[in-house]
Every structure is written in structure tokens, then in C-alpha cells.
Amino acid sequence: MSDVFLAIDAGTGSARALAFDIEGRLVTQAGREWSHPAVPGHPGGTTFDTESGWVAIASAVSEVVERLAGRRVAAVAASSMREGFVLYDESGAEIWACPNTDGRARAEADELVAEGAADEIYRTAGDWVSITAPARLRWIARHEPGILSRARHLGMLSDWVTTRLTGRFFTEPTCGSSSALFDIRARNWSPELAAIVGVDPGILPPVVESGQQIGTVTRAAAAATGLPVGTPVISGGADTQLALHGIAAREGVPTIVAGTFWQTTAVVAEPIIDPERRLRTLCHVERDAWMVEGIGFLSGLAMRWFRDAMCPDAASTAQLTGSSAFSVMEEWAAEVPPGSNGIVATMASVMQADAWHQAAPSFIGFDINDAKGSSRGAFIRAIEESAAIVAAGHLDILGALTGGRAAAEGAVTFTGGSSAGALWPRVIAGVTGLDTRVTPAPEATSYGAARLAAQGIGASLPPMGEPDRVVRADTAEHEAYRSITARWHRVYRDVVSISGPDLPPLFTPPGAARRPLAPRPTTADHLG
Template identity: 65%
Template sequence: MTRDPVVLAIDAGTGSARALAVALDGSVVARAGREWSHRAVAGHPGGTAFDTAANWALVAEAVREVVTALDGRPVAAVAASSMREGFVLYDGRGRELWACPNTDGRARGQAQRLVDEGAADRIFALGGDWVSITAPARLRWIAEEAPEVLAEARHFGMLSDWVVTRLTGEFTTDPTCGSSSALFDLSARSWSAELAGLVGIDPGILPPVLEGGEIAGRVTPDAADATGLPAGTPVVIGGADTQLALHGIGAVPGAPVVVGGTFWQTTALVDRPVIDPERRLRTLCHVEPGSWMVEGISFLSGLAMRWLRDVFFVDAVAARGPSGAFDVMEELAAAVPPGSNGLVAVLANAMQADAWHHAAPAFVGFDINDPERFGRGTFVRSVEEAAAWVVRAHLAILDELTAGAAGRSGELVFGGGSSGGRLWPQLIADATGRTVVTSTVAEATSYGAARLAAAAIGAELPPAGGGERRLAPEASAVAASDEAYRRWLAVYDAQVRATGAAGIDPLFTPPGGLHYRPARPTDREKKDTNG
């Protein structure tokens, strides 16, 4: 067996911990994962906690499984990635006091008060994100509901930082995850003493900021015992999941990227910290120094397809398996004309960070007297088209914010699990009028972390490739998509208002959100549509 070294990536995701060993030629040598969930916090609706003890045990199990599979092959360096927004507070001895994942929603009241005080405006202007699910409101919640925790806290870190701290005992952060706290000054790519003071925390608890690829420390004997990694192995700064996915596939400015998984992110890389004056999309630091990422998030687009599969395609799952069932679904959807015969799936709304109200999920416009035109394939196509409309809305805003730079190439890269479909990439091409280049690389986030680990030891992993297709928009479908997109905007506006009026639970309502403002085509898009 070859003794050539590998680099190891650890990803603390929303639903699981994963470990990935990558050879210095870019090939994946071993992988392992452990699923986890985040327990509800009793007495606090929407609250979820991150169990640091149990979840570290799962991380360590996954890493040990990979190390065992390497059978003595050396690990040259380790880097970590994680979900964004979640964070950990530690005491003076480095013990975890409090931790939450990105899904924690306890701080609704505190977020609203930040809005009422005008503090949310300043946070967005400096930090590029709203207070709905970021650290300022959560820290206010801790100060009010668990003041003894904040009094004892001596260190603060994001969840990827937590992995590094568990491995090395060092407290650090990087700009990609650190900026998701909304406590960063984006221009400085570092913590903002002003925002820390505004929230009411001691800036001294905020860790040093290192750029991705810098060495944070080395694996301690305790971490070596837990994971099987050799003590002294260099631990390298990684970062946030979406940014590392972009780094993994080698995204460049001028070609926007959609990362399609459970949630979808429509992103553009820029060379300055662009702040949306209308507070629609958010901005975070990207991996490379001097780079930032503007992002629109689509809620649960991938999950909606899985729901359809599990409820309406049980027969296909039994015959073809869970993955093969998606092929069956898209075969049926491909036979349906653009616009889904007028059926509109009401799922995710276009992002409006400070007023991001979603409707209750619904299907609008089907005819129960016409099962031939409104069969299962029509519902599948309507779900895929609904995701494509959100991508179109986000791309229009990205073009506006970047003076057209985000669409300069006329292409759109589509990565993540959803990009592996046969139909979905074509629908996005037709909805946006752009050529879609798919990148179906598995575990792009972990590969991006591995690239940083390799760089720290003087090696260079190439951007991940494989599975690429180029899908040009079809002229007749583009025209039909324009009409269907305008219908979706109107239906969604009506449905979100009806959801509120009827008191029905929406897909999502933002903590600290302002009054609902309907999504609309931007001035640029109106010009394009009207000629």
C-alpha cells in the first residue's frame, strides 16, 4: 500500500458530521459520517441546542473510522468546515458553556428589539446580514435568559472554530464563518468592536482571525486519543460550508454559482464588501483574502423534492431505490410543458433579509377534472420550476448589486446534489436565460477544506471536476418561462398575504422581520423583459 500522505477534512454540518481523506492528487481515499440532530429547548419555542459533548464524540468516531481505513497512511494536515451562524461560548478553562446550531430560533423577541432600537440597521451596514438568525440577537437572549453564562464566558467561537478548538486547544476564527456571526466589519475582515459593544459583549472574548489555509495549531494528545490522529498533526483554518464549496469547485468572479442541497444558495463572488441597500441579499467574507460573497438563500428546495418522492412516489422508490426514484419523477416532469400547465408551487420565497416572510406551502391552480394534465409529473415540474424562479429573482438582484458583473459570462454554475438531475438544470437555464454548467462533485465543501489543508503544507489540490454538462436555454421555453415567472410572483404575493390573514403557519417568518414586502423584478429585469 502506498505511504503517500493525505489531508483530512472535517465538516460539522446541519445534519451530520463528516470526515474525508483526500490524496494530494485530488482523489478521495476514505470517508465516514455520523448523523446528528439538535434537541429542542424546553420552554422556548423554536429553540435548538448544539450538544458539544455528544457531537464531539460523533466527530471523533467519523475521524477515527477514516484514520483506520487509511491503514497507517500518514495524515499531513487537517482542516474543518461547518454550518454557518451557530456558535459556542467557553469558560476560562476552555470548557463549553453554551452552544447553538444555525437552526436555533429562541431569540425572536431580542431580534425584534434590535430592529426597534435601530441597531439592526447598523449591524447590516457593517456586517452584511440581518439579525434573524445571527449572533447579536442570540447573545442578547443569553444576557437576558442566562446571564450567568455570559458572565462566565471567556471565549467565543463559531462551530468550525469549535472543531479546531477541540483538536488543538486554540481559539481562532476565519473570515468566512466569523462573518456569519454579524459581529464582523466586512471591510476589515475582522471583528467589529462597535458591534460587540452594541450587543453588550466584551470584545476580549472574540478570538484572533486567521485566513483560510493558515495553521491554527496542532492535534493535542487528548484529541489524538479521541480521533486516532497522530498528536502534533497540523490543524489548518477552514471555514464556512457554502464558501468552501465554492472554493472546492474553483468558483471565480463573473460566473454566479447555485449550490443546491436541502437549502439552495445563489451566490456571486466580488472583490469588495457589497452591501445591498435594500437589504435583500446578504454578504459574507469569501475564502481568499480580498474576496467576498453575495448570497441569496432559498428555503428547502431540495427537501421539497424529497417530500414529493416520499409521499407520492413510493412505488418508484420500491422499484428503483431512493436515488433512482428521482429519475422517474423527472421523466414524468419532462413530458409536461413549461409553466406546468398553470400549476404554481408555493414554497420558498425570494430572499428579503429584513422582511423574509414565506407563505404556507401550497399548490395553486390545478384542475381536479383534468388528471391527464395535472398528474404527478406536473407537480414535480412545478416544484422544480418554483426553485428556478427563486434563482432567477436572486440572479437579477446579484446583477443589480454588482453592476452586471455577476452575469458577465452569461453562464451559471449549478453544483450540489440537486444539480445531478436531468431536468432541473435545464429548467434553470430556461428560467434565467443563461447557459447552466453543472458540477456534480460529491462533498464539495469537504473538498474545499481539503484544498486549504493541502495549501498549508505546500501542496496544491486542483479544483474538483467531474460530471460537468453544459445546458443552453431553449428559446421557446424561455418565452414561456417569462410568463410563468410573472404568474409565480403574483401568486406568491397573494398566498403570503393569505397565510398571514388566516393565521396559518408559514414555511418561515423571520425573527426581527419587518413588514412583508413582495418580491418583484428588479429594474434591470423589467428592462430585459420589456425590451
């Protein structure tokens, strides 16, 4: 009956609440899947519904509180997807919000590129303008000017959770820096970038470091969640950085944080800005650390879609065996050899922040005359191989940026929801040639938030323990994956070319001549 520390995670695909005890053990959890509606008339646009979102979060928290049966929640901290943000009016009511998937501001991003502002933003903030606040705020000014004139506060999505709990407005460097309005070296808002966008700096909230108490649970929040009034609320942060904090990631061993999207990351002691504008750099949890990452869109979401659309029987089979639908799906995929019997899944490309062209999600190479070879297991394995190949591309870039320091120990850590799988770590080891260290539990992001919740009241949770599995890279399998990887990149390039103009190479494998860097007239095609 000892105290617990509550983590609330507003992720891309779900809202979750998890309680951990002082030893770092997961006590109980609850979640609610959600999705983000399209914006009519604006291709690529998605909105974040703050009302239904808060209902989902409050419901998950209430379920956890009920299961705790009187056990005290000592403190709460929130994590969230990045890039998404909320605008509030003078009364503190939400008047506009978007998730990280919102891609409606392409024209405004193109304008920032043409003006040369995108380069300055990248040099200062470490991220491009494709799906970050500068282009989105310009979109609001153009299409919904009344919203911007009424805005008195801006908060990222993890900030929004804490504001709902406390009524106070703050941000912290990990999620705040994903706005592309931060000076990542100063770990604070950049007045110069705010001026470029034309946003009133007065709407940007004060910045505190992660792990500091922001306020306490209000009466209204207590009524919605079941948390006691006065429960301390601590600044949390961005999902990827909190996952790295949860596992105590260090320089020398990169980490794949595998959720709805996959982030392939390296912790660095200085804010490295990619001179070829491929990856992005954000503030890490610790004051003297930053994080460089490449993002693989759809990697986890593609598996969830395939489960729901193509494998309705996997859940019923899982109930009989006491496993999960994803475990059943991986058993089918494990029967298929590397290369997925020729099937290639085009779900996401290796990141090129300033010209990031995504292919339409598709499968290539299946044989309708060979039902056994083109089985569901082959499609599932193709999804997993696609994610691993994109992660390997990001690892190659991280190695180049850090002079080989990123993977100096010959291993990669695999954490997040996808790490619960049995096959996926083997595929990663085969594709990358690196020993794949799987964390003891996939809830690294929430555990990082719980560690910060404890820190905020002077307590301490240990970092997540040593990996419970290490999948060694098989030399023969890695050699087989070289040609499989090369074919995947060729196919991906061809699929992109079907719907777009003649484009520069999406990814140049190590050892090949790299393309010259030149300004581009267009920015990313987000999610195809």
C-alpha cells in the same frame, strides 16, 4: 497509497468526512444525517447538540480512517453551516450552541431594528439581525443570563470542529463574518458591534485567515476519530465560501451552491453592501475578495423531506438500478412539463434581509380529480421549479448590484449536493435563461476544505476542473417559464398574506418600479 487530505463538514442536514488525494480525487467518504431539536417554549428556536454532533462527526471520520487502511491523513480542515455558534465556559466545555436554523430571537432582533442598531450592523457586517449572533446573544442575556456570565469563548460551528480536534480557540473571516459581529472590510471582529450587543470582546477568539495551521489533533480527539495524534489541523471556513474556493469561482459567472439551503452567489473584489437591504455580503476565502449572496431556504431540504415522507419506494427502486432515490424521483419529474401541471410549491422566498417573510411550506394547484396530472413527479418538479425561481430572483438582484458584472458571461455555475441531479440543471437553465455549468462532483464545499488543508502544510490541490455538463438555455422553454415565474410570485405573495399582515412586495421583478426603502418595525419571519 499517497497522502490524503481530510475535509470535515458540519452541514445543516448532516455531518460528513471526505478524503481527497493530491490529485484532487475523492478517495472515500462517510456521513451521518442529523437534525436540530426545537427549543420548548420558544417558537422557531432550534438547538445544536454538541455531544451528539461530535459523536456523528467522530463516527464519520472513524469510518473514513478505517477505509483508508493505513493511508496517511496529511492534514485536516473543517467547514460548516454559517450563523450557528457555540459558547464555552472557562474549562473549554460547551455550554450553549445553536445551528443556522435557530429563529428564537425575533423579539430581540425587533429591538435592534427599533433602536437603529440593525442598520449599523448591516452597514458594518453586511448582514441583518434575523438569525445572526447580535439578536441571539441578547436572547441569551435575557433568558439564560447565567450562560452568558459563564461564557469565556465564542466560536462558529466550523471553529467548534477545530476546537474539538485541537483544544484551541480561533476563527477565520468566512465563518466569523456570518456572526454579524465582524467588520467585513477589516476582516476582523468589530469592537463597536460587540458594544452594541453588550458582549465582552474578550470572548471573541483570535482571527486567522483560512488555510493556516491552528494546531494538531489531540489525544482525546485521536481516540474519538482514529486520526493519529499530531495530525495538522488547518483553518477551514464557511460552507458556501469553501464551495466557491473549491471550484475557483470568479467574478462574471455567479454560482448556485445547492445544499440543504441554496445560496446564489457572486464573488466581488470589494465589499458591496446592498442599499435596499436585500442580500448579504460576507468575507470570501481570499484576502482581497468578498461574496454577495441570496439564500433560498428549504430548497434542498424540501426534496429530502419529500423523499422520506412521500417516496419510500424510490430507495428500493434505486437499489435495483444502482442509482439514488433522488435520481429515481427526478425521472418521475422529467415526465412532467414545465409548470408542473399547475402545481406551485411555496418553500422559500427571494431574500429581503430586513423584512424576510416566509410562507408556510405548501403545495397549491393540485387536482385531486386528476391523479396522473397531480402525480408525485409533478410535486417533485414543483419543488425544483420553486428553488430555481428563487435563485433567478437572486441573480436579478446580483446583476443590479454589480452593474451586470455578476453574470457577464451568460452562464451560472451549479454545485453542491443538488447538482448531482439530471433535471434540476435544466430547470435552472429554463428559468434563468443562463447556460448552467454543472461541476464535476457535488462535493465542492468539502473539496474547498481539502484544498485549504493542503495549503496549510505547503501542498497544493488543483481547483475543481471544468464543468462536466453544460445545460444550454432553451429559448422556448425560457419563454414558457416567464409566465410560470410570474404566477409563482403571485401565489407566494397570497400564501404569505394568509398568516401575516399587509406586507410590502417580497420581490420586484426587473423593470418594475421598486418600492421606496423605509425602516420597518419588524424583522424576518424565519422559516414561516
